Amino acid sequence: MPYLVPPLIPAGRLADSAQPDLALGDDLLLRPWRETDAPAVLAAFTDPVIQHWHLRRADSEDEARDWIDAWRSAWYSETGAHWAVVRPASQDGGTGQVLGRVALRSLTPALGHAECAYWMLPAARGYGLAPRAVSVLTCWAFDEIGFERLELVHSVRNEASCRVAAKAGFALEGVRRRGHLHADGWHDMHVHARIRGDATTA
Template identity: 55%
Template sequence: MRPWLPDDAAALVAAFDDPAIRQWHVSRADTEDEARELITRWRRGWAAESEFNWAIVGADDTLLGRIALKGVDLFDAAAEVAYWTCAASRGRGLCTRAVLALSAWAFTDAGFHRLQLHHSTRNVASCRVATKAGFRDEGTRRGAALHVDGFHDMHAHARLRSDTALLADLG
């Protein structure tokens, strides 16, 4: 994982061209200019301490996905985890490993108390990532998020720094 760079714009446009990413995520970048604007906004989030975004890249710096902490609340030490992976990177546990790495950083280095995530009840793969990364099911929020095909019910998951399995999972 590394910070997003302006040079990632072309790869970001290609990622957002994936129908699966378009289905589950609201953000879009149809041109390299739009991608650079999005990357600039993500980088501003770091400066404002309101949102932390990383590019997930391979050893050759090829874009594999995105992971982020959104809605950062430093007073309550809480944030929401968001993620996606490029089509060629799916099915290898990459997203789960990234969520575990981000959780380790958030809980041990950044001092967060609670991380939460939400995904459409129709997004089975995202639910597997949340569960494998130790995020407990907290229920369903009905009609809570607008996707390209209408409003979806959203599963809510969360993980606390004090969760007993934390050290074993993040070790």
């Protein structure tokens, strides 16, 4: 049965090319994850703040590497696009320090929809890096790939994520009641969104 509307983003738009690096100003970079980033992922998912808002934890570097493999594979299956937020090697003496993560998940390319996700390691919080990273990723998704709508969803109790959403230009559209089960019970969820043509903040 044929569709009445052609896909907004044709199949292969991501998978047919390598995942790019995205500049985050002159000092930081969004780059694809590497297996050598496993210690940073393990540190993130053993952090109590990150655990509080997520459903999973990492118990070993091997498990963290499995997650990284899944994130990298998602690009080629066009189900997700995941980047490490890093300070380039030239800026930190050669290590390419991982500061956090920003991603597009729940991709529906045919409809031009995706959801933004992110976290920052403790040492990188409080400097405005999360909204910067989300803004750069959002502009790339709209301008380079052709997405039409990006959502950003978080617990109504997560005030820090609400500030990130606002700074990155994601308008609050409503509340999804009992939208997510966390370790401490059901949370109502704020639903923010940006659509193509909204004012850019990057």
